[in-house]
Amino acid sequence: MNYFIKNIEALGQRKMFLFLMMLCSSFIFSQQVVTGRIVDEAGENLSKVIVINMSTDKKVYSDAQGVFSIDANPNDELRFVKEDFNRISRRVLTNGNNLPLFITLHQIPRDVGEVKIVKKLTGDLETDSRIVAKADKGEQVKAAVGLPEPVGKMREKPAEVKSVLLPILLGNLNVQGMYDLISGKARRQKRQYKYDDLQEHIAWVRDRIDDEYFVRAGIPEDRVSEFIQFSFLAKPQVRTYVKAKNLSGVMLRLEETVPLFIERMKQNQK
Numbered sequence: 001m002n003y004f005i006k007n008i009e010a011l012g013q014r015k016m017f018l019f020l021m022m023l024c025s026s027f028i029f030s031q032q033v034v035t036g037r038i039v040d041e042a043g044e045n046l047s048k049v050i051v052i053n054m055s056t057d058k059k060v061y062s063d064a065q066g067v068f069s070i071d072a073n074p075n076d077e078l079r080f081v082k083e084d085f086n087r088i089s090r091r092v093l094t095n096g097n098n099l100p101l102f103i104t105l106h107q108i109p110r111d112v113g114e115v116k117i118v119k120k121l122t123g124d125l126e127t128d129s130r131i132v133a134k135a136d137k138g139e140q141v142k143a144a145v146g147l148p149e150p151v152g153k154m155r156e157k158p159a160e161v162k163s164v165l166l167p168i169l170l171g172n173l174n175v176q177g178m179y180d181l182i183s184g185k186a187r188r189q190k191r192q193y194k195y196d197d198l199q200e201h202i203a204w205v206r207d208r209i210d211d212e213y214f215v216r217a218g219i220p221e222d223r224v225s226e227f228i229q230f231s232f233l234a235k236p237q238v239r240t241y242v243k244a245k246n247l248s249g250v251m252l253r254l255e256e257t258v259p260l261f262i263e264r265m266k267q268n269q270k
Contacts, residue, residue, distance in 0.1 A: 074092075201242045
């Protein structure tokens, strides 16, 4: 009886495998290569433009002649992203047409304005808060002018289980997304992005607060980064203020975590 049940299970697994293979084949053969060229307003070729297929998260870069090629399915959205240029999107392979695309990106206007050299912070919260207030006024002027800026980071989005498995029910198979999940690429991407964000936030604090401020508080100079990372965990609001670029808020919360970190150092020395 057990032998019979095992044979049925094995047969079911083979059928499921064949079904997935048929879906993969159907998906692959429905793909086409979309090509095109990217230029600026003056008609000059733009290289290193990121071309992202928003349906599959696959991305390529334009070459020195502004030429690109990328796999796509009917009605996929391609997004074109380059620093200092407005990003645009195009639907491709609509109505069965597969003509080369001609994309023009428009540069974002930049007002450099007056350049001022600002020293690092002194560690005096009252004094440094006034400096931050001046910086905030500059941000308010920028917001009032209304200059567009890129939103978010230009990263390849890690595959998610829901975004890969749910479309299968509708007859669509994200081959790249499935490979990323099975191979562990999506998990590695998330871990790397988390680490990169942490280091970026630590650097943001250190670039704006002189090491002497931490040393006077009792933090050894070679452990400043460790202390900042500890503060992110002990007081999550510290990192919230970093993301909001609120330096006075960051400094206020850091002062609350100094005694905790010093006590931790004493316990480790025992």
